Amino acid sequence: MMISxxxxxxxxxxxxxxxxxxxxxNSEKFKAELTxxxxxxxxxxxxxxxxxxxxxxxxxxxxxxxxxxAIAIKTDILLVGLRPDxxxxxxxxxxxxxxxxxxxxxxxxxx
Amino acid sequence: MRIRTTHKEFVFLNDKSVLTASLKEVLAYxxxxxxxxxxxxxxxxxxxxxxxxxxxxxxxxxSRTSTVNLVxxxxxxxxxxxxxxxxxxxxxxxxDINDGKKLLSYDIMCRxxxxxxxxxxVSFIIEDCHDDELPEIDNLTEHFxxxxxxxxxxxxNYYYDQQNKVNLFTAKIxxxxx
Numbered sequence: 001m002m003i004s005x006x007x008x009x010x011x012x013x014x015x016x017x018x019x020x021x022x023x024x025x026n027s028e029k030f031k032a033e034l035t036x037x038x039x040x041x042x043x044x045x046x047x048x049x050x051x052x053x054x055x056x057x058x059x060x061x062x063x064x065x066x067x068x069x070a071i072a073i074k075t076d077i078l079l080v081g082l083r084p085d086x087x088x089x090x091x092x093x094x095x096x097x098x099x100x101x102x103x104x105x106x107x108x109x110x111x
Numbered sequence: 112m113r114i115r116t117t118h119k120e121f122v123f124l125n126d127k128s129v130l131t132a133s134l135k136e137v138l139a140y141x142x143x144x145x146x147x148x149x150x151x152x153x154x155x156x157x158x159x160x161x162x163x164x165x166x167x168x169x170x171x172x173x174s175r176t177s178t179v180n181l182v183x184x185x186x187x188x189x190x191x192x193x194x195x196x197x198x199x200x201x202x203x204x205x206x207d208i209n210d211g212k213k214l215l216s217y218d219i220m221c222r223x224x225x226x227x228x229x230x231x232x233v234s235f236i237i238e239d240c241h242d243d244e245l246p247e248i249d250n251l252t253e254h255f256x257x258x259x260x261x262x263x264x265x266x267x268n269y270y271y272d273q274q275n276k277v278n279l280f281t282a283k284i285x286x287x288x289x
Contacts, residue, residue, distance in 0.1 A: 024127045024168050054131065056164050058172075061253035071248050088157055092262050093255050094220040098248065 016048040022059040031062035050081030113146030158263040231271035
């Protein structure tokens with residue numbers, strides 16, 4: 001599994017990636033896992049991505065596709081724990097305008 | 112930075128399993144030849160890393176060749192990263208060419224164009240859109256490779272060498288201000 005389930009509360013489910021390299025190797029599998037979890041829990045998902053040290057465009061595409069799915073079923077994906085390289089990649093192509101990004105789970109839940 | 116004028120060609124397996132190792136090898140070479148460090152020259156290495164990652168990933172996705180060739184040229188003015196392969200010429204996007212430009216992706220955030228100097232000689236350019244409204248999620252592209260390279264590079268060009276039958280993708284980063 002590439003995503004672990006940390007906590008499941010009334011308002012949200014907290015998820016955490018378990019991979020370091022997020023790329024073409026695993027992007028499709030990740031998307032399938034995440035969309036399955038979204039369907040299963042059907043509530044806001046806070047995804048801690050602090051394990052990811054490296055990401056490519058394929059994985060970004062998988063994240064956007066997952067977010068589209070989340071919006072379609074009236075939930076959301078909040079991202080936390082992005083390392084500087086990953087956060088800069090989001091900023092570079094302005095995906096920081098699309099995803100709700102927070103430093104920590106507490107901020108995400110409060111925000 | 113203590114830049115040495117250098118030229119080196121790397122030949123990597125065109126296989127996604129070797130991406131990280133290939134990337135590390137090139138980054139170590141850039142570090143050695145520019146005298147730049149990963150921490151002090153973060154912006155430069157972020158750009159180099161992103162460009163190489165996307166060029167190699169593009170090869171894994173679209174090229175059936177067993178190897179991919181990456182050429183690094185460094186002088187005091189610029190760092191050039193060129194990927195070439197012997198595949199058929201590349202066609203970008205499906206829209207028509209207007210005023211020499213073809214729209215490759217379009218959403219509220221930006222427009223990515225292929226600017227045709229000729230049918231086999233293309234530069235990539237971006238027009239940013241305004242921040243005044245959030246993007247409609249359904250309008251967002253899910254393909255960011257060319258966009259990332261174009262944003263990281265000061266110049267990004269594609270050329271098909273008809274004589275040698277090779278595709279050449281060249282991304283150049285200016286070093287003057289780094």
